[in-house]
Amino acid sequence: VPRDTVVSLDGVLQPPDAAPASRHPERREADVRRTLDATVFDPAAFRRAATRVVSRLEAYLRDCSTRGVALTSPAALLEAARNLMSTEDAAGSLDERRLDAIIDLYIRTGIQVHSPGFMGRQFSGVMPLAAVVDLISSTVNQPSSFYEAAQLPNVAERIMAEELNRFVGWEPGRFAMVTTSGASLANLTAMLAARHSQFPDVWTRGLAAAGGDARPAIAIGDDAHYSVCRAAGILGIGEEQIVRLPMNRRRQIRVDCVRPVLRAAAERGLRVFCLVASAGTTSVGAFDPLEELAAVAAEEDVWLHVDAAHGASLLVSDSLRHRLRGIDRADSFSWDAHKMMFVPAMCTLLFYRCKEKSYGAFRQDASYVFDKEPDAYTEFESATQSFECTKRPMIMSLWVLWALYGRSVFARKIEYLCRLAGDARRILDGERDFEAVHEPEANILCFRYLPSNLARRVVPDFQVRVRNGVRRAGRFFISKVDIDGEAALRVVFMNHRTDTGHFRMLLDEIRRAGQAVLAEEDVHA
Ligand SMILES: Cc1ncc(COP(=O)(O)O)c(C=O)c1O
Secondary structure, three states, X not given: OXXXXXXOOXXXXXXXXXXXXXXXXXXXXXXXXXXXXXXXXXXXXXXXXXXXXXXXXXXXXXXXXXXXXXOOOHHHHHHHHHHOOOOHHHOOOOOHHHHHHHHHHHHHOOXXXXXXXXXXXXXXXXOHHHHHHHHHHHHHOOOOOOHHHOHHHHHHHHHHHHHHHOOOOOOOOOOEEEEEOOHHHHHHHHHHHHHHHHOOOHHHHOHHHOOOOOEEEEEEEOOOOHXXXXXXXXXXXXXXXXXXXXXXXXXXXXXXXXXXXXXXXXXXXXXXXXXXXXXXXXXXXXXXXXXXXXXXXXXXXXXXXXEOOOOHXXXXXXXXXXXXXOHHHOOEEEEEHHHHOOOOOOOEXXXXXXXXXXXXXXXXXXXXXXXXXXXXXXXXXXXXXXXXXXXXXXXXXXXXXXXXXXXXXXXXXXXXXXXXXXXXXXXHHOOOOEEEOOOOOOXXXXXXXXXXXXXXXXXXXXXXXXXXXXXHHOOOEXXXXXXXXXXXXXXXXXXXXXXXXXXXXXXXXXXXXXXXXXXXXXXXO
């Protein structure tokens, strides 16, 4: 690879020993093309770079040590990253040592998702083959909203919709599945479709067309993910029109309260068009009683959307599927495969029970992409149903894993992680200085560290400071969440390398961090 290709003042890339830029525009253009092909676009350079990257990633994947995140200050990282940048006159030549250094910095500064110490968030240590598929996707670059641009991804979407529907049970051909860039967008899209189904004129005439004096509203459980309220904001519903449904001790929506709350909302002049349930919640992984909520929603003529971003993956397990009993009666639900299906972010599936209604979210003409007459190809594409125009062919990693490994590898991993949460809960029972906040229904467990020497004083934000202490120590990565207005430590088991031994080690780490906070308080007292 020419090392010292340069950019001349007129911006033309020149190979190192090329004659000075030709006065003939045609020859100059040819030089540019030849140089690009010999440098940035050189297939052999691509293979060399990919080989270097893969061998470093192999070492990374082999490392089973217990690590969380090495948090670097943004200023230091900015400097380190800037120092790795070539000067402009590198112009397409590849400095492989610089590439190595960038990979190392990227890996080193991330949350170590493949380590057993990673217990903090819902994204996962991916099945590595998925990353290989992502490499193909990035190379062949087939955005998936349109069939002509991404034929196999569109067919794979159809196959995965049918495969996963085996666990839902909808009539083939009558339901729809659309991929979206994240569950936040899936929730927004479903709520748009719900709004259209109740207020079909709003898309054209605006919110003023929504139901005379009745104001459009949604009903949610208190633990709904923030993306739901954000979507309500985008839809122009307004926070005052978000109706809160009371929760039970397990942090599920109380079905017995739904009817009275909807009636009270109607008396306040609200028209609740969508009830958003969760399966499971972000905070504790609780599953709302979908069957019962679906019955109320149908009776009240309200669209039931289930935010199953986290928990839908339990559908693929024979022993855990029952947690989502009733999902077949929902109008729509979102499913993040980049959570418990262990593929890289983003990969979200939005399912609709009724295919026609999936076209209600967006209603537009755009002659440069949409044809007036649908044909055999457009029938397969999602452009009219999803927000994105250019969209990652996100289904490919999921489909390839599913096609090559089959269902059981997903089911086994999910079952292991949920079992581990139950085992960890039982371990807490035996520890006097810890208190569990709930019974885990999935792979999320929240608890508090309450040592006896804490009881004697008030330490503001104690759990949060403990969590930050654990993070600082760098061996474990956990998160925190407010439950009933009070912070708790939150563990999300996403990694089959984590076992109960690691959980016990985590408890010791929490004790160390907690005692350090208390000692610090003493110093300041
Ligand atoms: C229940 C729930 N809904 C929605 C989301 C948002 O998903 P995404 O990050 O894919 O937009 C999350 C993310 O954690 C979640 O837990």
